[in-house]
Structure formats: structure tokens, C-alpha cells
Amino acid sequence: MKPLVESSVEIEVLQPVEVDLLRETGGVSVEWFGRAGTALYRAYLIARLTAGANVGEAEVIIPSISCATPANAALLAGLVPRFADVEPATGMPTLDLIQERWTPQTCAVVFIHLYGQTADLSSLKEWCRVKNIVLIEDVAQALRARLPNGAAAGSGGDLSVYSFNRTKILECGGGALVIRSERLRSAHVVSLAKDPIAAGVDPEKAATLGLSYRNLHHALVGLRRSRSVEDISAPFLNLQPAFQELYLQPMKSASALGNVWPKLTEILQRRYAKAEQYEEVLADGPWQTIQGWKKSGVCWRYSLLFDAPEKLVALCESVRQDGFHVSNLYWPVNEFFRPSDLCPNANAFARQILNLWVDATVDRQWVHRCAKSLRKNADRITA
């Protein structure tokens, strides 16, 4: 079997990170990978194994507001992704919405702490326990966030996955899976023996494929946003095998993560301060602001839901023309993978969401000017 990280020296630099993650989550082990997508893949294999389910039959319930990685990793692991609708104000599913997608084949649920918001997982956790479903917490956008009960995000699920890749809170590269019971750790060992970690794709090919994937995604979202086509899932699913190897990557940047880890608290404080700055200018306006970062302590992107969905693209374009990044990430993933899992709230959410940067690429002045630009353009567009 190939080593999970390239050398034991490298593993040592991750020791303090492991100690922190295990303490915060009450986990029994941390497994290192090149990305959260690989950690999700391994988590699904564990869930399938513990459920005793056959390939192609077992199902995983994923929130409809997400990037496509959790669903793509599910396909790769031989699980059928099913999609839960979301609450209009947060973009995250409730227990009821998750239960609507339950079938006897359900072996896992992924809960994503979206944009740094968190949610009380206690009733979801209890339901999963009763149904023998593995609960996977996706902490990619909520590293070190607090749950409403004060515990750490990542401490509620049976498994939790982390991303340290570009656009996330630490951008040094890598991903992790925290396993929270000996039973699931044993299942992981069995699954690793059957299906070892892949060596990873050549970086140049990965870059080309990654760009191709983004372009494909944007092209299809544009067609749905303009309501020019009904179904994007057939062309999307047909092309997915071309991107498969991107999802399975070993950890390559252990020392980078080890080096940046001591700075995490400071990085989070800076992000939080920028979110507060947006809040000063944008607290009231033709939108609802997403507030979950205040309670969780972590802001991934400062986000708002614009009151005039039909004018969202025009608003984003005019703010970009003033020189600022804005994004409206995430189209309902059910539309790519399984349009018959209708998610009307996710559709409305995706047509209103606007995300603003709080990362190290922007400073306080930039944030202030960006907020002013948004305010001015929104007032003009909705006048």
C-alpha cells in the first residue's frame, strides 16, 4: 500500500494539527488526503461497508446547496446521491427535509456547515443513530466554527471531513477525515485494504481538467439561470467519468499545513473583522444578510440574499465592473445529478445568493469600497 503522505518526517509536522482536531471533535483518528473530496470518498466507503450495502444501491443524502464534490465522490464510491432541499434563510437542510429523502437504502447523510454557519445537529444525530445511518459532517467552510451548543463543528457527526485547499479557510492544500469511533476506524482499515489510496493525478493534467470542469459547470449554470434548458443532468453526468481521477488525491502538502496551523486563530479573527465591516455598510438594504457567522465565529464568505433575483446577474456584473470580486457560487446540485429530487427552496436560494470575499486577498479598505459599490449598484438597480 502506498503511504498516505510522502514520508514519516512529513507526518510529524501534522502531529499538532492531529492533536487539535482530535481534541475538538472527540475523534479517534485523523486520516490525511489531498482533498476533502477524497476524504468524502473514504467516508462513503466506510458507510457502505458498515451498512452492508451493495454497490449502486446504497444511497447518501446530500444538501442541494453545495459544490458538486460531495455528490461526485459518492458516484465514485458506488453510492447513489440523493438531495435534500434547504431552508430559505440559511441554505442548509433541516431534519424534516433530510427525512423526505430517506429510503431503506440510505446509509449516509452529509451535513454541510455552509459559508461558516453551523446548525444544531442533535436531532439529526439521534435520527441517524436509530436508522443506522452514518452522519458525515462537512467542515470545509467552517474550520473551527462552534455549533449552537458551543461544541466544535466536526464533533457532531460519526465522521467529519476537512478541506485545506484553495478558497477555503486555510489554503495550504490537503484534506482530512476525522473518524469518531473505533467501529468506523476498523471499517476504514478494511476498506483501505480493498481499495488503497490512489497515487494521484499528474498536476498539469489536474490543472487542465479542473479548468475544464469549472467551465462546464459555469456553462450549464448559465443555461439554467436563464431558463434556456430544462435538463442539464444528462450532458453533465455523461462527462463525469472524464473528471474522476481528480477526486482521489493523496496528501502532498503536509508541511504547508503544519506551518500555517498555528496561525489559524489569527486568520479567523481577520476574516471575522472583515465580515463585521461589511455588516456596517450592508446591515439594511434590498437583501437579507446571512447571520450564522456571528454565532459560529467563522465567516467563509460574507453572504446575502438579494431581493430581486431576476437582477442578481446585473448586480454582480456592475460590482465586478467597479473592480471587486463577488460570486454567486452553487447551483442546486440536484439539477446536475438527479433533477427528480425537487428542491424548490434551493432553486430560489441559488437565484438570490451573493458571496463577498473576506480572505487574505482583500484588505479592510477593499472591503469598505466593495460594500459601498454593492450598496450603490443595488440601490440603482432596484430603484
Ligand SMILES: *Cc1c(COP(=O)(O)O)cnc(C)c1O
Ligand atoms: C470545497 C468543498 C469541498 C471539496 O473540497 P476539496 O478539498 O476541494 O475536495 C467539499 N465540501 C465543501 C462544503 C466544500 O466547500
